[in-house]
Amino acid sequence: MRFHILTLFPEAFAGAAEYSMMGRAVQRGLVSVNVVDIRQFTEDRHGTADDYQFGGGPGMVLKPEPTFAAVEKILASLPADDAANTPVVLTSPQGSRFNQRLVDEFAAAPALVIICGHYAGVDERIRTNLATHEVSIGDYVLTGGELPAMVMVDAVSRFIPDVVGSAENVQEDSITSGLLQHPLYTRPADFRGMEAPEILRSGNHAAIDQWRRRQSLERTFRLRPDLLPAAHLSNSDRAYLAQ
Ligand code: ADE
Structure with missing residues (x-):
């Protein structure tokens, strides 16, 4: 399983999949984690990835262009069939609650793209025209989607064949x-x-x-x-x- 994580804070993932069961899964080539810095897809000199909201209000909103460009590049690198079956998940406290049904669904996919949501929010067009799933890890608000992304990578990886010692283990959990x-x-x-x-x-x-x-x-x-x-x-x- 290849995870693609889009974030404004790639440093948050340093070491995240390098220890214990995840570390071994990565070393054995069962799982890979590709952390993508959304800022790399900005086109202006300042690398502007977020902006003020139309209509006024507090907080910066994740702009659509760099996020669309990053997801489109990832999907274009996959075989067409895989790209069509790759969930694009937006982490958000408004999403549907992450549970075992979603774990099973994501573990069966050829790859998983996770867009880490951003403090105030993301431009609505990312939610409606880019993400296939909007997912929350619980009824509380975090400062960003980086921890939810790690939670999803960990939970889904356990259901990739051979990541956990014996298949029996995960099924009996x-x-x-x-x-x-x-x-x-x-x-x-x-x-x-x-x-x-x-x-x-x-x-x-x-x-x-x-x-x-x-x-x-x-x-x-x-x-x-x-x-x-x-x-x-x-x-x-x-x-x-x-x-
Ligand atoms: N971003 C902020 N809070 C979140 C939550 N509870 N779940 C997923 N993404 C979030």
Whole structure:
């Protein structure tokens, strides 16, 4: 998967994909991140990428010309079929909420273009005539779209084949499977009198699987009951929840 990130602050991405799982994915050539400085596509001497808004008002607005030029250059470099199927995402607090459905959709695309929104906003023509998706990572306003872009790159990369150790891992993850994760413990078995559950140390894998499943069900029921209708539940899960 090739990510193309358009930003006025390319330095925000320095080192962002160079460590841990993302770092390994980039090194192994499974994922690449092309950070594009929108200012490089300005045509005036001063490199003006934003301007005052028509009608007056506070804050500078991202101009359309350099952003259109940058996206068009990226799409022109792709095979026509890929270009037609490459989402162009605008990060914005007004967008639809980023979720697993969008992660799956983006992970299946040949490439992903992300335009990092800008403090006051972007020219409306970028939203309506260039972006295919407008996406928010939550109901709060950030100073720019750089962190949302990193969130999307990270979440989508986990669903690129081989980025995460085994395919099973990501499919069984909390949220992906539709349920929250069961509690995890490591050594020591007794930490300051707080004990790891006996059953996890029993070696009885069928009992451990059942305990974990029930913990996931209980947690989801308590903390995120809104997830249950879409979760894949067996008859015995339903019977357990009904207790
Ligand atoms: N830009 C500013 N706030 C944002 C948010 N919550 N999500 C996506 N982009 C943003």
